[in-house]
Amino acid sequence: xxxxxxxxxxxxxxxxxxxxxxxxxxxxxxxxxxxxxxxxxxxxxxxxxxxxxxxxxxxxxxxxxxxxxxxxxxxxxxxxxxxxxxxxxxxxxxxxxxxxxxxxxxxxxxxxxxxxxxxxxxxxxxxxxxxxxxxxxxxxxxxxxxxxxxxxxxxxxxxxxxxxxxxxxxxxxxxxxxxxxxxxxxxxxxxxxxxxxxxxxxxxxxxxxxxxxxxxxxxxxxxxxxxxxxxxxxxxxxxxxxxxxxxxxxxxxxxxxxxxxxxxxxxxxxxxxx
Numbered sequence: 001x002x003x004x005x006x007x008x009x010x011x012x013x014x015x016x017x018x019x020x021x022x023x024x025x026x027x028x029x030x031x032x033x034x035x036x037x038x039x040x041x042x043x044x045x046x047x048x049x050x051x052x053x054x055x056x057x058x059x060x061x062x063x064x065x066x067x068x069x070x071x072x073x074x075x076x077x078x079x080x081x082x083x084x085x086x087x088x089x090x091x092x093x094x095x096x097x098x099x100x101x102x103x104x105x106x107x108x109x110x111x112x113x114x115x116x117x118x119x120x121x122x123x124x125x126x127x128x129x130x131x132x133x134x135x136x137x138x139x140x141x142x143x144x145x146x147x148x149x150x151x152x153x154x155x156x157x158x159x160x161x162x163x164x165x166x167x168x169x170x171x172x173x174x175x176x177x178x179x180x181x182x183x184x185x186x187x188x189x190x191x192x193x194x195x196x197x198x199x200x201x202x203x204x205x206x207x208x209x210x211x212x213x214x215x216x217x218x219x220x221x222x223x224x225x226x227x228x229x230x231x232x233x234x235x236x237x238x239x240x241x242x243x244x245x246x247x248x249x250x251x252x253x254x255x256x257x258x259x260x261x262x263x264x265x266x267x268x269x270x271x272x273x274x
Contacts, residue, residue: 002030002031002032002033003031003032003033003115004033004034004035005032005033005034005035005046005047005105005109005113005115006034006035006037006041006044006045006046006047007020007024007034007035007036007037007045007046007047007048007049007105008036008037008039008041008042008045008047008048008049008071009036009039009042009048009049009050010042010048010049010050010051010054010057010058010060010061010064011050011051011053011054011056011057011058011060011061011076012049012051012054012057012076016094016096017036019096020036020049020096020101021036023096023098023101023102024036026098027098027102032106032109032115034047034105042064042068043067043068045071046071046072046109046113047071047072047073047074047105047108047109048061048064048071048072048073048074049073049074049075049076049092050073050074050075050076051076051077052075052076052077052079053076053077053078053079061073072090072108072112072113073090074090074091074092074104074105074108075089075090075091075092076091076092076094076096077091077092077093077094078093078094079093080093081093090104090107090108091104092104099133103133103137106133107137110137110171111171114171114172114260115256116167116168116171116256147173147175148172148173148174149175150172150173150174150175150195150196150267151174151175151176151177151192151193151194151195152169152174152175152176152177152194152195152196152197152198153176153177153178153179153185153188153189153192153194153196153197153198154166154169154176154177154178154179154197154198155178155179155180155181155182155184155185155197155198155199155200155203155208155211156178156180156198156199156200156203156229157180157181157200157202157203157204158200161200161229161252162178162180165198166178168256168259172263177192177194180204181203181204181205181206182203182204182205182206182207182208182210182211183205183206185197185199185211185215186206186211186214186215189214189215189218189220189221189224190218190220193220193221193224194221194224195224195267196224196225196227196263196266196267197215197221197224197225197226197227198227198229199211199212199215199226199227199228199229199246200228200229200230201228201229201230201231202230202231208228208230208244209244210244212226212228212244212245212246213244213245215245216244216245225247225248225266226245226246226247227246227247227248227249227250227262227266228246228248228249228250229250229252229254230249230250230251230252231251231252247266248262248265248266250262
């Protein structure tokens with residue numbers, strides 16, 4: 001599902017704004033797109049760019065941010081990186097190249113808006129260079145994210161699925177354990193109380209249905225929500241999953257928005273930025 005993010009601009013010379021417009025047009029075929037809004041619509045922007053080398057633009061942005069501090073900001077400058085910039089600052093160095101602009105904006109949408117269409121669970125989308133770079137950065141950010149205290153178990157024999165879930169859930173600060181088989185999953189639930197379990201249906205050895213039944217029969221885990229992940233989507237499969245005790249049934253590839261909805265539904269007290 002395509003998503004277009006609105007971008008507000010403070011400062012930047014006309015030629016740079018034209019460059020941004022051209023970059024956004026060239027990126028119009030991506031699942032993650034950007035659109036520059038007029039100055040009168042900056043309050044509706046999801047990202048703002050501010051020219052750090054223009055004092056008037058900085059003053060205007062500071063006044064704006066008093067009432068719109070929730071909108072993430074990217075600071076544009078020609079100054080080279082010194083290593084002393086605050087860790088919270090997102091910098092975009094001049095000149096504004098396609099890869100540099102898209103990589104920076106992609107990073108903001110991943111870390112702030114938690115929008116990662118490339119991480120469709122069970123999908124096989126081919127990434128462009130900028131998205132791939134932003135995704136690698138997101139993986140590092142997920143590992144370094146402030147822990148939320150929420151504990152998840154991911155059970156899937158597919159390494160790509162486990163890695164995508166590691167980044168997706170890691171961006172929310174979740175701690176995770178991973179199991180490749182049903183037998184491994186059952187060993188985990190004997191030792192740890194989880195806040196949520198993501199369980200693949202087709203597993204080597206004990207299948208997901210049987211694992212779910214055991215989870216729901218154990219005292220420590222009977223109240224834990226179980227999200228079944230599977231490539232099958234028939235009504236019969238969903239009925240079997242429900243009868244086994246699954247809380248919800250998601251068909252792979254799982255759209256990111258659906259994954260967010262599940263997290264919000266079963267972890268209502270979980271402090272998210274989504």
